[in-house]
Structures are given as C-alpha cells and as structure tokens.
Amino acid sequence: MRKNKLSFKEKAGAEQEQEECLCFCEGEASREAMFQAPIELPEGFVVDPAEAVANVTWNADSLSCVSDRCLIQTGPEPDEVGVQFAVRLQGTVTLLVSVSPVRNQYGQGDGAVSVIHNAEIDQVVYYSDEPDDCPDISDITIENLVVVPPFYGSPLSVTGTIVLVPEPEPVYAFTANPNDQSVSVIDTNTHSVVTTIALPYNPAGIEITPDKSAVFVLHPNNNVISVIDYDTLTVTASILLDQPPRLIRFIPNHEFAYVFTGTAVSVIGIDTLTVDRSIPVEGYDVAIDPNGLFAYVLNFGIVQKVDLTTGEVTGTIERELIVSTIETNWPERYAYVLEQEFFFNYLTVIDLNTFTISSTQELEYEGEYRMFTSGTGVYLHDGFTGNLYSVSPNGAGVIGNVPQSARDFAFTPNGEFLYATHVLEQSITVYNTDDYSVETVISLGVSPGAIAI
Known part of the structure; x- marks a missing residue:
C-alpha cells in the first residue's frame, strides 16, 4: 500500500x-x-x-x-x-x-x-x-x-x-543474500518480507521455473544448486555439479534448466533434478534459443551458436568490440548483445532464424549499462544517467528513469512495479512503473544481490 x-x-x-x-x-x-x-x-x-x-x-x-x-x-x-x-x-x-x-x-x-x-x-x-x-x-x-x-x-x-473477493495469489520476489547465506522472500502484493530461508552455502544467482513450482539458487563456490519449493518456501533438494554454476536459464514450456559453468552448459531436468547432459563450451556469458535447441555463447569478440544435442558449433559471428552480455526473449527469435569498449556502448540485435545481425544501435556515450531479462521482456539500465530502456527487435527505447544504481532488477508479472536490490543499503527499492517514482523501500537487514520474481 x-x-x-x-x-x-x-x-x-x-x-x-x-x-x-x-x-x-x-x-x-x-x-x-x-x-x-x-x-x-x-x-x-x-x-x-x-x-x-x-x-x-x-x-x-x-x-x-x-x-x-x-x-x-x-x-x-x-x-x-x-x-x-x-x-x-x-x-x-x-x-x-x-x-x-x-x-x-x-x-x-x-x-x-x-x-x-x-x-x-x-x-x-x-x-x-x-x-x-x-x-x-x-x-x-x-x-x-x-x-x-x-x-x-x-x-x-x-x-x-x-x-466475495478471492484472496490474491501470492507473487513472491526472491533475493539471493550472499553475505548471509540466505534467500529473502517478499510478497509483491504487499511489498513485505514473508520469510528468510537459510541456505547451506553462499548464494549468487537465483531464478524461478516458468511454472513457478521451484526456485533454483546457485552456489558457485560449492558447485551446488539449492532447490526451493515455491509453495512451501523450504529447501527440498540439492543438485551437485562438477563445475561452478555461474548462471541459469529457463525456457517456458520446456522441461529443462540450462546452467552455464563457463566451460559447459549443463542441461538439468526440472522434474528429475538430475543432469541430462553437459555440452562443452568456452565463454563468459550464454543465452538459450527459445526453442531450447541451441546456446549462444559470448567469448571476447565472438558469438558462437552451439547445438545443445551434439555440442557442435554451427555458426560464429565476429565483432570488433567486446561483447559483454547476451539475452534472448521467449518467444521472439532474437538475441540481444551488449557491446562495450572504453566509453562506447552498442546494442546489437541478432536474428536467430538466420543467425545474422539485423541491427546495431549506438547507446549513450560513457554509459554504465547492464542488461537483464524480467518476465517476457529484456531491459537495459544505465547506471550513469539512470535511464531504463526496453529492448525489442527495433532497438532500445527509454521507458523511465531510475537514478539509483542497483545490483539487480526485476519487474512484477503485472508490470506495475520494478524491484531493485541494493547491497550496501540492505534494502529493495520498489518503483511504480507509472512514472518510476519510489513506491516504497523494503528493509531486509541483509545484503540482497540477485533477484527473481
């Protein structure tokens, strides 16, 4: 309220x-x-x-x-x-x-x-x-x-x-709190903390399965993924890997989680919680094709298309700038690449049907950009100007201004609010997306990093 x-x-x-x-x-x-x-x-x-x-x-x-x-x-x-x-x-x-x-x-x-x-x-x-x-x-x-x-x-x-009026189903935001070995759970209907879940190791990344049945929490220092039941808000399983999990991706209507370790993409069954296969790749960021068949791997100045069944590299796009982040947006068949070098920033759009570049847009000079996905959208935030961009096949357009820098962002499913985590302040700022004014600030008492809604 x-x-x-x-x-x-x-x-x-x-x-x-x-x-x-x-x-x-x-x-x-x-x-x-x-x-x-x-x-x-x-x-x-x-x-x-x-x-x-x-x-x-x-x-x-x-x-x-x-x-x-x-x-x-x-x-x-x-x-x-x-x-x-x-x-x-x-x-x-x-x-x-x-x-x-x-x-x-x-x-x-x-x-x-x-x-x-x-x-x-x-x-x-x-x-x-x-x-x-x-x-x-x-x-x-x-x-x-x-x-x-x-x-x-x-x-x-x-x-x-x-x-007379059904009680609204809870829509939770989960934050990974690495300094506290915990996950904070916030009810986005009331912007209030519901509980804090203790974890066996320090968490880094965090994502929710598309059907909202489980939350996967990455522990890179321990080669482990903790699984939290969305309804009971308890840790129900652990998945042991042979390499550190760095990021995790889900595709709606698919039965797998795609975990990137830096040297491989591990394909994990959501129901079985076991590794179905592991595909060797080299790079520092990865996106998954909306059809679940290919991974797009960034490695310095190249983008590689890797078959997730055979591990074969089926295509390569070379860039002169450093490619730093890549995202895909289901069900669109496009990949968005943030390219940065010195004070220059560019957004490149790749058509996944042809695996060719469809456009490149120059962004604000000296910007401090980070790209993130939330729900069915891809977004950019410039920590220097505070501008928030919505990303589409036509490029990036400003939708608001969020002046305070944050570790991570996530929109609520109804699009009414934007949650931003702040490590030093040990809080979450909730922005009303009508005008991106501050709706409220949620004090956690711990330092939140990654967030998923």
Missing part, C-alpha cells in the same frame, strides 16, 4: 476530511461473508443429515461497490497522515440453496428441496490506494457448504461461506 507523507496542503485537506468523518482506516476488512439458510421440509419428507448433499447457485446483480475515504497514520508524528480508500460491497446476494436426497417417510424416492435465501452484504472487503479499485463481482464463489441437522426445534439448514 502506498503511504506517502502529505504536503501541508494535502495535510490540511486530510485534517478537514478527518473533521468531517472522524474516520481512520480501522474497520475490519473481510473478503468473505457467512450465511445460514433454513430448509423447511414438506410434511412427510425426511433428509438424512449424514447423507445429505447441499448445492448452491447465486446471483449478485444486486451487489454494488463503493469506496469510502479514510485516514491512515503514515508515521510516528501526529501530522503524518495519509488517505486511503475502504472498498465496500453493499447489497444482496441471492442464493438458491438445495438439499438432496429428500425421501418420503418410508425412505422411498430421491428428490431435492430448494429455498431462496437473501444474504445481506455491507462490509469492507479490503483497503486500497486507488479510489476506484472495485473488485470483479463476477468472481464470487461459495465454499464450505455444510448441512446442519435440526437442533432443538430449529429446522434443517445449510451453512456456507460467500467468497
């Missing part, structure tokens, strides 16, 4: 708002509502509660959403007050509640009895920074249906839970 300290003018407005409604954001928020629907059985019919099954259909057309302004305390001082919005659902959810099987008094026949039950709703479902952040009411579901037998004269009834 955004908690910005207000200016004097905004503060005065907030104080006026406080005088008008005297409301701070202290009301309890719940995304669920309980209901109990009594079922009157026709005379001569019975239901066995132990056997009975309930079913519910619903209509939420009479439900509406409103946003109520309320105040929050953003700091220890009395004048540090901000405004948020309590998102409230009001109206009626109409339920058609059925119970079956219903039999006559002799236990014959199978039928059902149904009633219409109106559940009145008037509650805050969550708080938001935005005034119009209403949920999709069509997402309502019914859970936890229970048939309650008659009790001391009360009728048969059905209880359940109306899930």
